Amino acid sequence: MSGPGNEALRIGDVAKLAGTTPRTIRYYEELGLLPQAPERPSGGHRLYSPEEVERLREVMRLKELLGVSLQELKDLLAAEEARAAVRAELQREDVHPERRRELLLQAQGHIDRQLELVEHRAAELAKLREELLSTRGRVRERLRELDALAPA
Amino acid sequence: MSGPGNEALRIGDVAKLAGTTPRTIRYYEELGLLPQAPERPSGGHRLYSPEEVERLREVMRLKELLGVSLQELKDLLAAEEARAAVRAELQREDVHPERRRELLLQAQGHIDRQLELVEHRAAELAKLREELLSTRGRVRERLRELDALAPA
DNA sequence: CCTCATCCTTACGTTCACGTCAACTTCACA
DNA sequence: TGTGAAGTTGACGTGAACGTAAGGATGAGG
Missing domain, CATH: 1.10.1660.10 (Multidrug-efflux Transporter Regulator; Chain: A; Domain 2)
Incomplete structure (x- = not known):
């Protein structure tokens, strides 16, 4: 095997x-x-x-x-670590529903924390992207104007 | 004044x-x-x-x-630097159309370079975001299941 | 079994992106 | 016109994130 x-x-x-x-x-x-x-x-x-x-x-x-430090990343991953443990524990059927609930809520908290970070950065990047696109648009327009007057 | x-x-x-x-x-x-x-x-x-x-x-x-080094950032900004010079030169009316065209194309190149970087990162982040959202969705579902069986 | 590439730990070196200190000059303001 | 806050140029210090070299142990192939 x-x-x-x-x-x-x-x-x-x-x-x-x-x-x-x-x-x-x-x-x-x-x-x-x-x-x-x-x-x-x-x-x-x-x-x-x-x-x-x-x-x-x-x-x-x-x-x-x-773009976080390895220390911050460690904290973020402690989350993931915990989730792994949680998943292991949740696999078993004999867990108290109360405990299950607790574990799931905890996992959700961890995910939300990562999501927050990701979404913040994503939003900033999107903004930057929009600005760049807009600028590029203006440049293109000027090029078109130029072409209209004195084509190559 | x-x-x-x-x-x-x-x-x-x-x-x-x-x-x-x-x-x-x-x-x-x-x-x-x-x-x-x-x-x-x-x-x-x-x-x-x-x-x-x-x-x-x-x-x-x-x-x-x-998330680039200051050196790489310097290169990227040399672009912006150039754009500033370009804009200054373009302000004047007495620039040869040929030269204008050249400057504009150059500016476009610089912008495209930045855009490429930004879009790449944005795409990666978006992917990560999707993954996190999906995971969160699964967790939420499990929580709902739990609530259905044994409500608080 | 021998050998050589790979692994181990320990420890010091390096680059980046600044912080901090020293010795001195300059500015703002009473 | 003094005087304290803020500025200047070196220079050295620092934390993060590894690179690299030393000295020795281990494992896989012939």
Whole structure:
């Protein structure tokens, strides 16, 4: 059985797959951005699953798009971390509805927090985009005027 | 005659108006992000017009929204710089239409470059926003299910 | 089993984007 | 005309986010 989904990746592979370096991965782990993968079977080498690669990419993506510090990002991801735990707990059927509700509300709060950040930035960017488009429109119009008078 | 529009601002005033520090302003000037205001009447103090404040705010805004290094930002603003010069030159009527055309095309190129950057980021952010909204939707649904079974 | 690429930790180095301090000059105002 | 706040140019300091080098352990292929 060598089906896909259970390959054990080494840190160098992960780095290449995510487009970064081993150093950065260790650094993120040190900061708590990535789980400290306490599984170091026999040797001290870190091993990763493809899911971990996705997680890393997501971290890099958020860093890029939200433009926050790694510390702030850590807080934002604590949210995601919590959501993972929540999902795990919610999987089981035997959770008190009261507890379920609490967990879901908590998850919602985390998501809303991220959404707020994202929407704020998105709005600002949209505004900037509109301004640029408008300016470009004016330039184009002037070019057309010019063409009308003295065509190439 | 003390009408608005010709107040001479000092670097500290500018800093407060733009929400930053004198140090940053000097640093930006040193990097070439702000024009080196060669006008230092008698004393060596920098003087600014309200327009310069706007310029500074714009720089800060772009830095924040585009998340680029100050060097890259400088290149992007060389564009804007050029546009300012272009606008000045275009104001005059006695410019060869050929030259006008050239200037306008150049300006258009600069704008398009900025637009490309902005639209790329905006698209990425929009994608992220959609994902978050979708996730939130699922959470909400689960909450509604819960409410239906065991209302508060 | 040997070897060599890859990994480990530790630690110091580097770049960016400023902060801060020193020594001095200039401006605003009583 | 003094005097305190604000400005000037160096210069060095700093936090974030890694890069890089040292010295040694580990793992995969021949």
